[in-house]
Amino acid sequence: MEKTTTYITDYNCITPLGFNVADNWQNVLDGKSGIRKHDLFESQPPFHAGIIDNNELERIFSAEFESENFTRLEKMLLLSLKPLVERHGVKEKTAFILSTTKGNVSLLKNKIAPPEDAYLSVMAKKIAAFFGFKTRPVVISNACVSGVMAVSVAKNMIESGLYEDAYVLAGDEVSEFVISGFNSFQAMSANPCKPYDENRDGITIGEAAAAVYLTSTSPSVSLYFEILGESAVNDANHISGPSRTGEGLFRSIENAIKEAQISAKLIDYLSAHGTATVYNDEMESIAFTRAGLQHTPVNSLKGFYGHCLGASGLLELIIAMESARSNMLIKSLNLKRQGISEPLNIIAENKVQEIEYILKTASGFGGSNAAIILKKCAQ
Secondary structure, eight states, rough: OOOOHHHOEEEEBBBBBBSSSHHHHHHHTOOOOEEEOOOTTTTSSOEEOOOHHHHHHHHHHHHSOOOSOHHHHHHHHHHHHHHHHHHHHOTTEEEEEEEEEEEEGGGGGOSSSHHHHOOOOHHHHHHHHHHHOOSOOOOOGGGHHHHHHOOOOOHHHHHSOOEEEEEOOOEEEOOOHHHHHHHHOOOOOSSSOOOBBBTOOBBBBOOOOEEEEEEESOOOSSEEEEEEEEEEEEOOOSSSSSTOOOHHHHHHHHHHHHTTTTTTTGGGGGOOOOOOOOOHHHHHHHHHHTOOOTTTTTEEEEHHOOOOOGGGHHHHHHHHHHHHHHHHOOOOOOOSSBOOOSOOOOOOSEEEEOOOOEEEEEEEEEEEEEEEEEEEOOO
């Protein structure tokens, strides 16, 4: 039986750097960051974060949608997914996967709504019903690897033969719950985050919504991406701390490369997780070196967007695909001097380079890790 091939042919994103892919790419290319200092919650001190402008969000949403009966996060998600559904439609066997870490957790404060309204499944069903999906929505909520894992799940669902195509939608917003949680860990930097830098001291939170369209039908567009391999491995190291040996991430990368049937040396660009915590970045340097990727150009996009939780992996995969489209390696912001035990080929300045094979990785709480490999295809 011939193996089904899965392609990514379309995508969109909503972030502090723009409400479409073109604006996001241009701002990233220009080295502009969406991170600013904010003072939003009485119970928390001022903090740096990448936050979408509320006035602009409301203006654009009102122009696109008639109903206002949606939460702020739902508006972000609807705006991100709408153009894709309009272009590709919804079939009987179209899958819908929602990736989020905390969803509508803000509804729980002061009992704004019944507790069940904050269930991730409720939000997924609400969005699925709006767009008329005929299949039951799937929710992927596995800490910070959720966005990358959701693409892997969509690929496997299509290749099982149960679905013809799929939409993966990811989103998380900056909330008091998330800020207080990371502050309790003492994991937030007092300044914009500095991935892999010797003076890195914590994360910067961000928010975004992102969507991709996957299909098993041979693409008609001139440029698209084939998913060659993927894997997710949990090393069960600690509830919040990453493995010191990078075991789960290393195995995820190793499995993805094996499925892709390529050599690690063929990877042209590695889009890393790079949260700018002391232990995450150190762990990644060890895992990448173990996988033979220490010379591969690598960056973290957290300096542009902050850490967007369940949306981070999908958003960063989209920017990685834009990098491949333009054959442009994007610098890793806020890096002055590497402070990791295994030196990496971190991109210091934007650089033109042919990009055919992309590796995207993510790591998160509970020992979760994920990796996915894409190949750029043109016709």
